[in-house]
Amino acid sequence: MPQQGFNPKARWDRHIPEQNNSPQEQGLDEKIQVLAWFRSGKITPCEFIWNNKEYRIKQVTYSWQERLGRDIISYFSIDTGNDLYQISFNNTAFTWRLDKIL
DSSP states (O other): OOOOOOOGGGOTTOOOOOOOOOTTOEEEEEEEEEEEEEETTEEEEEEEEETTEEEEOOEEEEEEEEEETTEEEEEEEEEOSSOEEEEEEETTTTEEEEEEEO
């Protein structure tokens, strides 16, 4: 029987996200200022400033961390009441970024 090539989608333990080019998801990767609580090893963003406008965070809907080389990036999916955003905090450079408007 001839051997087939490697198919990454055949692995049940790996999820490879599909490219989503939907017009409603907008990637930004812009620097922002964030007011956040740092308590007991946990980061809780409260509000952020983007384009000279303040956005109060009503709820952090999801958070996770990823390693990018030496850096650990903390990601937050947040709800302002009007829109959903994804922001991130670089734990090495101590910088915040607005990644996406969802």
